[in-house]
Amino acid sequence: MVSTKDISSKKRLKQVKLFESAFNLFLNKGFNETAIDDIVKDAGVAKGTFYLYFKDKYDILDRLILSKSCMVIKEALENTREKQQDDFIENMIIFIDYIIEYFKNNKRLLKLIYKNLSWGLFRRALVRQDEYEEMNNLKNIILENFKNKGFTEDEIEKNIFMIMELVSSVTYSCLILNEPGDIDSMKPHLFNAVRKILTK
Amino acid sequence: MVSTKDISSKKRLKQVKLFESAFNLFLNKGFNETAIDDIVKDAGVAKGTFYLYFKDKYDILDRLILSKSCMVIKEALENTREKQQDDFIENMIIFIDYIIEYFKNNKRLLKLIYKNLSWGLFRRALVRQDEYEEMNNLKNIILENFKNKGFTEDEIEKNIFMIMELVSSVTYSCLILNEPGDIDSMKPHLFNAVRKILTK
Amino acid sequence: MVSTKDISSKKRLKQVKLFESAFNLFLNKGFNETAIDDIVKDAGVAKGTFYLYFKDKYDILDRLILSKSCMVIKEALENTREKQQDDFIENMIIFIDYIIEYFKNNKRLLKLIYKNLSWGLFRRALVRQDEYEEMNNLKNIILENFKNKGFTEDEIEKNIFMIMELVSSVTYSCLILNEPGDIDSMKPHLFNAVRKILTK
Amino acid sequence: MVSTKDISSKKRLKQVKLFESAFNLFLNKGFNETAIDDIVKDAGVAKGTFYLYFKDKYDILDRLILSKSCMVIKEALENTREKQQDDFIENMIIFIDYIIEYFKNNKRLLKLIYKNLSWGLFRRALVRQDEYEEMNNLKNIILENFKNKGFTEDEIEKNIFMIMELVSSVTYSCLILNEPGDIDSMKPHLFNAVRKILTK
DNA sequence: TATGAATGAGCTTTCATTCAT
DNA sequence: TATGAATGAAAGCTCATTCAT
Numbered sequence: 001m002v003s004t005k006d007i008s009s010k011k012r013l014k015q016v017k018l019f020e021s022a023f024n025l026f027l028n029k030g031f032n033e034t035a036i037d038d039i040v041k042d043a044g045v046a047k048g049t050f051y052l053y054f055k056d057k058y059d060i061l062d063r064l065i066l067s068k069s070c071m072v073i074k075e076a077l078e079n080t081r082e083k084q085q086d087d088f089i090e091n092m093i094i095f096i097d098y099i100i101e102y103f104k105n106n107k108r109l110l111k112l113i114y115k116n117l118s119w120g121l122f123r124r125a126l127v128r129q130d131e132y133e134e135m136n137n138l139k140n141i142i143l144e145n146f147k148n149k150g151f152t153e154d155e156i157e158k159n160i161f162m163i164m165e166l167v168s169s170v171t172y173s174c175l176i177l178n179e180p181g182d183i184d185s186m187k188p189h190l191f192n193a194v195r196k197i198l199t200k
Numbered sequence: 201m202v203s204t205k206d207i208s209s210k211k212r213l214k215q216v217k218l219f220e221s222a223f224n225l226f227l228n229k230g231f232n233e234t235a236i237d238d239i240v241k242d243a244g245v246a247k248g249t250f251y252l253y254f255k256d257k258y259d260i261l262d263r264l265i266l267s268k269s270c271m272v273i274k275e276a277l278e279n280t281r282e283k284q285q286d287d288f289i290e291n292m293i294i295f296i297d298y299i300i301e302y303f304k305n306n307k308r309l310l311k312l313i314y315k316n317l318s319w320g321l322f323r324r325a326l327v328r329q330d331e332y333e334e335m336n337n338l339k340n341i342i343l344e345n346f347k348n349k350g351f352t353e354d355e356i357e358k359n360i361f362m363i364m365e366l367v368s369s370v371t372y373s374c375l376i377l378n379e380p381g382d383i384d385s386m387k388p389h390l391f392n393a394v395r396k397i398l399t400k
Numbered sequence: 401m402v403s404t405k406d407i408s409s410k411k412r413l414k415q416v417k418l419f420e421s422a423f424n425l426f427l428n429k430g431f432n433e434t435a436i437d438d439i440v441k442d443a444g445v446a447k448g449t450f451y452l453y454f455k456d457k458y459d460i461l462d463r464l465i466l467s468k469s470c471m472v473i474k475e476a477l478e479n480t481r482e483k484q485q486d487d488f489i490e491n492m493i494i495f496i497d498y499i500i501e502y503f504k505n506n507k508r509l510l511k512l513i514y515k516n517l518s519w520g521l522f523r524r525a526l527v528r529q530d531e532y533e534e535m536n537n538l539k540n541i542i543l544e545n546f547k548n549k550g551f552t553e554d555e556i557e558k559n560i561f562m563i564m565e566l567v568s569s570v571t572y573s574c575l576i577l578n579e580p581g582d583i584d585s586m587k588p589h590l591f592n593a594v595r596k597i598l599t600k
Numbered sequence: 601m602v603s604t605k606d607i608s609s610k611k612r613l614k615q616v617k618l619f620e621s622a623f624n625l626f627l628n629k630g631f632n633e634t635a636i637d638d639i640v641k642d643a644g645v646a647k648g649t650f651y652l653y654f655k656d657k658y659d660i661l662d663r664l665i666l667s668k669s670c671m672v673i674k675e676a677l678e679n680t681r682e683k684q685q686d687d688f689i690e691n692m693i694i695f696i697d698y699i700i701e702y703f704k705n706n707k708r709l710l711k712l713i714y715k716n717l718s719w720g721l722f723r724r725a726l727v728r729q730d731e732y733e734e735m736n737n738l739k740n741i742i743l744e745n746f747k748n749k750g751f752t753e754d755e756i757e758k759n760i761f762m763i764m765e766l767v768s769s770v771t772y773s774c775l776i777l778n779e780p781g782d783i784d785s786m787k788p789h790l791f792n793a794v795r796k797i798l799t800k
Numbered sequence: 801t802a803t804g805a806a807t808g809a810g811c812t813t814t815c816a817t818t819c820a821t
Numbered sequence: 822t823a824t825g826a827a828t829g830a831a832a833g834c835t836c837a838t839t840c841a842t
Contacts, residue, residue, distance in 0.1 A: 035814080035815060037814095046825055047817085047824080057816080159389065166366045180358065186358065189358040193362055197393045214806085235831075235832070235833085237831090245807090247808060247809090247833095247835095256833075436812065437810090446829050448815080452826070565766060565770050566765060568769075573761075589762065593797045597796055599796070614801090646803040647805090648801095648804065649803070802842100804841105806841105808836105810836095812833100814831090815830100815832100817827105817828085818827085819828105821824080
């Protein structure tokens with residue numbers, strides 16, 4: 001006899017398999033170069049099954065990007081909490097550095113999610129409070145600390161947004177296009193800029 | 201009697217027509233949604249003629265982006281020279297503001313060239329000295345002035361690069377995604393960040 | 401109710417229809433003059449269906465040639481066995497004559513498969529033992545008999561090869577190009593040559 | 601002042617250049633893979649000029665094959681006359697061996713002209729008495745000698761035709777397809793077959 | 801004679817999506 | 822839920838040939 005939970009698991013299994021197959025193929029072949037056919041063959045399910053769980057190729061990509069981005073940000077936040085400093089600006093630098101180092105080792109993931117690694121995503125990730133309660137707490141701590149420095153809440157949000165845009169855009173350019181050079185020689189200037197932006 | 205120049209003009213005419221048709225279609229329908237068929241029909245030439253002048257759809261896009269970006273940058277530089285201030289940081293702000301305002305009125309162009317409006321492109325534009333001699337002069341003036349402020353040449357290049365990335369990325373996000381809000385309420389913070397980055 | 405076999409049959413039906421359409425069109429219009437479009441229209445299936453069953457136009461041609469060649473050779477072998485003589489050389493002549501007569505009535509087929517009607521094909525046909533068990537038996541009998549005549553196995557293979565090349569090439573020339581004349585006035589000389597080659 | 605002959609030479613020059621370019625490209629890229637565009641670019645003339653001298657791509661191929669085949673046959677005949685033996689069958693073997701050895705060193709040429717290297721071509725070559733007077737003399741000698749052996753003229757022509765077909769077809773198969781093996785291990789059997797056919 | 805820009809029908813191939821089972 | 826055969830519009834691109842100059 002099979003329990004309801006087992007059926008649900010079995011059902012979920014195909015979805016998970018499709019998700020993983022799509023992820024691997026997008027990373028290795030690229031999004032445009034991957035056909036639905038490739039995904040279902042890799043996942044070992046029928047073509048129709050794909051459309052049972054996902055609207056289309058862009059649907060699975062979006063979900064993939066959200067999932068992977070959340071993971072990276074969560075990791076970065078956890079790492080920052082572990083190494084927590086007194087100076088909140090330095091915590092920000094640690095957070096940024098973790099993300100940069102992560103993508104240095106996962107360039108293909110960076111390529112895939114680049115266009116969506118932004119404040120918007122960050123916000124979406126923070127909103128999913130059921131999954132990331134802890135993130136929310138941390139976020140509040142960050143906000144609190146900047147307020148103490150004399151920033152308004154609007155200023156904080158906009159500055160964080162700008163920093164996210166700056167960092168992701170520079171990281172992408174250095175790691176993927178090697179423009180204007182390698183990320184390591186860029187880091188001091190980037191961190192410097194971040195520090196300046198965050199200083200009243 | 202038809203002069204050699206006229207023949208050459210006639211020849212060029214089709215290329216120009218293709219260029220314009222592609223530009224309009226890319227803007228209105230989007231790049232992926234525009235077929236070569238659409239371009240040649242709009243230009244009123246045969247399909248083969250397209251391949252006489254362009255390698256493929258990406259070739260015409262690249263040339264389009266380069267051409268339009270150069271134009272915007274040139275305009276911005278000219279405008280900056282006209283309104284030239286004593287303070288070079290303020291000149292930079294004027295330059296940036298011009299570009300932002302330009303794209304505020306040409307959102308679809310921004311969408312099209314976003315991924316390529318970067319320092320790399322700027323550099324390519326500057327390199328075309330025959331076309332943009334004046335730009336080169338201005339660039340030298342800028343470099344000279346920052347050196348006086350105590351920046352090394354490396355610092356200048358990297359900071360300008362970061363500012364370009366920051367500005368383009370924030371402009372795109374605000375104008376196209378309206379994220380985290382409208383560009384006008386972002387501007388003060390953005391300009392503030394730029395000023396901080398450019399201050400020793 | 402539809403059995404599994406019926407579903408499979410239905411599936412196969414389109415492939416068979418494509419096969420037949422391609423065969424007729426190749427015969428009547430020629431290979432190069434036949435477009436995939438022509439084939440699918442004639443078969444009454446969608447273009448994509450063609451690529452479900454065949455890699456490309458050359459794939460269907462190859463399979464067509466193999467199938468038709470096997471058929472002719474099989475018929476010729478069966479006919480030879482029916483009219484079997486004591487003298488093995490005469491059996492060979494009967495075999496050859498059957499093939500010549502066959503193509504006399506199917507000149508367009510000869511045109512289509514000529515380049516591939518060779519010892520290589522013959523060997524491939526013989527190898528398909530599951531489909532042509534009887535052919536294998538006959539082949540063994542032939543080999544056995546020539547060995548008795550004092551030929552080495554190497555000699556037999558090479559002589560059979562040469563005869564196949566000679567016959568197919570002369571048949572093609574006479575039937576298709578009428579060069580140097582009609583096949584019937586060529587036959588005595590051709591058979592004579594074959595007899596000489598097969599005589600120690 | 602330019603003489604009529606010079607103009608004619610100049611005119612001929614482009615034709616010759618086209619001929620040579622086509623030959624090299626057909627050999628190196630293959631006939632189907634060579635576009636008229638490739639030929640005219642290589643020859644350094646305009647596209648329209650091609651159609652001034654040749655009907656189409658097949659026209660230039662035909663002329664190429666005829667020209668090159670005549671050359672090979674002429675060389676083979678000259679070589680045979682030099683090494684002339686008393687036995688006319690052995691002269692035939694020398695003639696055949698020369699052609700085989702020639703193509704062993706020019707496999708790509710063999711590939712190109714194979715379908716047309718036949719008795720028909722041989723006859724066409726012999727017919728061009730103005731260009732190949734000597735060939736005609738030799739041909740007559742051959743005919744004379746076989747008549748002495750008791751062959752009718754019809755028998756001679758048909759046997760020579762069969763031998764040409766046999767040799768070219770076997771040579772092609774061995775050299776290009778390596779089927780059923782290399783040409784050198786085939787030669788003894790081939791020459792043996794030729795001798796048998798030519799023996800009353 | 802010579803040019804070469806222009807043609808445009810034609811090609812093969814892809815692939816997201818559907819739907820009867 | 823799950824299948825996978827079938828679809829067919831649409832894509833990018835080629836190239837022999839023409840013709841005004």
